[in-house]
Amino acid sequence: MTRIIGLISGTSVDGIDAALVDISGTDLDLKVELLAGQTYPYPAELRESILAVCAGKVISMAELAELDDAIASSFAQAAENIQTGHQPATLIGSHGQTVYHRPPIKAGGIRGTGESNSPLGYTLQLGRGDLIAHLTGITTVSNFRVADIAIGGHGAPLVPRVDAYLLSHPEEGRCIQNLGGIGNVAYIPPRRDNWLEKMRGWDTGPGNSLLDLAVEHLTNGAKTYDEDGKWAATGSPCQPLVEQWLQQDYFHLPPPKSTGRELFGVDYLNQCLKDAGPYQLSPADFLATLTELTAASIAHSYQTFLPQMPQRVFLCGGGSRNLYLKQRIQSLLKTIPVLTTHDVGLSADFKEAIAFAVLAYWRQLGIPGNLPSATGAPHEVLLGEIHPA
Ligand SMILES: Nc1ncnc2c1ncn2[C@@H]1O[C@H](COP(=O)(O)OP(=O)(O)OP(=O)(O)O)[C@@H](O)[C@H]1O
Ligand SMILES: CC(=O)N[C@H]1[C@@H]2OC[C@@H](O2)[C@@H](O)[C@@H]1O[C@H](C)C(=O)O
Structure with missing residues (x-):
């Protein structure tokens, strides 16, 4: 030891x-x-x-x-x-x-x-x-x-190999979804045959980065994040904007792929604010729309790039405390249970x-x-x- x-x-x-x-x-x-x-x-x-x-x-x-x-x-x-x-x-x-x-x-x-x-x-x-x-x-x-x-x-991402040995399951295919500033996923197939070679992992895109920047912008720096997603939960996503933003190249790039604040940073948020102008969204609607982009980019990437959908999804990182984001991911993944790694004994924080x-x-x-x-x-x-x- x-x-x-x-x-x-x-x-x-x-x-x-x-x-x-x-x-x-x-x-x-x-x-x-x-x-x-x-x-x-x-x-x-x-x-x-x-x-x-x-x-x-x-x-x-x-x-x-x-x-x-x-x-x-x-x-x-x-x-x-x-x-x-x-x-x-x-x-x-x-x-x-x-x-x-x-x-x-x-x-x-x-x-x-x-x-x-x-x-x-x-x-x-x-x-x-x-x-x-x-x-x-x-x-x-x-x-x-x-x-x-x-x-x-x-x-x-480098964490997937560690996820493999701490969170794999003999019969269950799992996605471990980190929601940090950037989001990343490790897909772990059931632990049989060449399971390690069949694993997948990539950066899904924004985790909390756009949400945090938006909250800072909307509160003139008084707040740095949307605690538990409470603010976004009072708004409604603007679906046409989400559809427009999902056209962005990164979301269509096949894995392996990685990204960072160089792409999903201040300039990206400024473009989102510009795109949102014509819709005259309230701050809560704008946050709900960014939250929806985050959730949808994750769900779409599973549907597009995974060999098969997982049986369960385990969230981790600070964004797993954003209850509204968690609820939106759950809603988009329909019957696939969305939990946190804490539920299987590994600290999500x-x-x-x-x-x-x-x-x-x-x-x-x-x-x-x-x-x-x-x-x-x-x-x-x-x-x-x-x-x-
Ligand atoms: N209670 C909460 N409600 C909503 N969001 C939260 C809460 N607690 C933490 N967060 C979010 O989690 C973020 C920090 O998450 P975390 O520490 O996992 O990110 P990170 O490790 O910096 O990023 P990465 O994984 O991309 O390297 C905060 O900036 C905030 O947006
Ligand atoms: C270059 C860099 O720091 N990337 C981070 C970032 O934050 C999340 C995602 O983008 C991931 O690829 C990576 O971090 C984790 C710890 C990883 O390497 O698995």
Whole structure:
């Protein structure tokens, strides 16, 4: 048994999710016990700097170094805090903070910004692992995405392989749908024959990113998200707009595919606001329409790209707390029950942090972490760089 800390700040940039776990086994015998899970919000100024860079703000190399280290220091602090009252961990798996993600040309081609002739994708997670190791005195694995990108993959999503070993079922086909800033799915067929090869995974598109940006816009920054989806629930979706938005190229691109705030960010929201102009929607109707786009993009992608529909869907990530979004996904998936991973014993809030603890553990054991059918990489590869304490 190994005690490990998993750390991630996702595309919502709401703060650092930290999980302290005990891990044993390696694949089908993999067991994870969550000892502690916490979200540590970023200091407001740091969050603003990160969001500005994600939205394309130009900064100097010196400012980049400063931001990298400020994020690493916050991650190290989160690692210290999560161990309080527990025996210390011997390893940290730190995803860091994505500030830029560009999918590879061959495997997808739809890029938000920064066109380049390079066939390889490009991804940048700040919060360097060497500083986290230095500050905590704990060996840290970081930079998980680059090895998959280097062989032509998307470097994302990486959680599906962990989902496979923690959430597969002998007879049931399952979709594990993460609703973070961006949404992503892992489809796990029943655990027989070549089930791992038959798995699928991709980024479905917006999770909470457009909703959060809209709430911030509609409240002049007073609120950052629609708690439990209560505001959207008082409105009605504008169906013609949803149909129009669903025509967008990304939703029709076959997986493997990945995306980020470069596409589903501020510019995208501004276009949505422009498109909505003629309909004169109330704020609640506008939010309900964005929620419907999010739900419909997920349901349509299952219907279009899965070899068969799952028997059950398990939501995770912050958006699984948005009851209106959950209800809309359920309604569009009709008779397929929509639950949360919490219902089968895995924290819906800390699953991603747990996953990066598992990926660090696999890295140390020399076990590959990517799932080629989800990232589009030609083969499995070891993920992450090890920074000894
Ligand atoms: N009670 C709630 N009601 C509605 N939405 C919520 C609630 N709690 C959290 N959220 C949403 O969840 C978001 C955070 O989710 P999460 O931490 O899973 O995202 P992330 O990890 O940053 O993103 P990603 O998975 O794309 O990397 C918040 O920005 C908010 O939109
Ligand atoms: C580049 C990047 O940070 N991608 C994130 C993002 O947030 C959700 C989705 O887009 C997913 O592809 C990925 O994160 C999770 C942790 C993953 O790799 O599985």
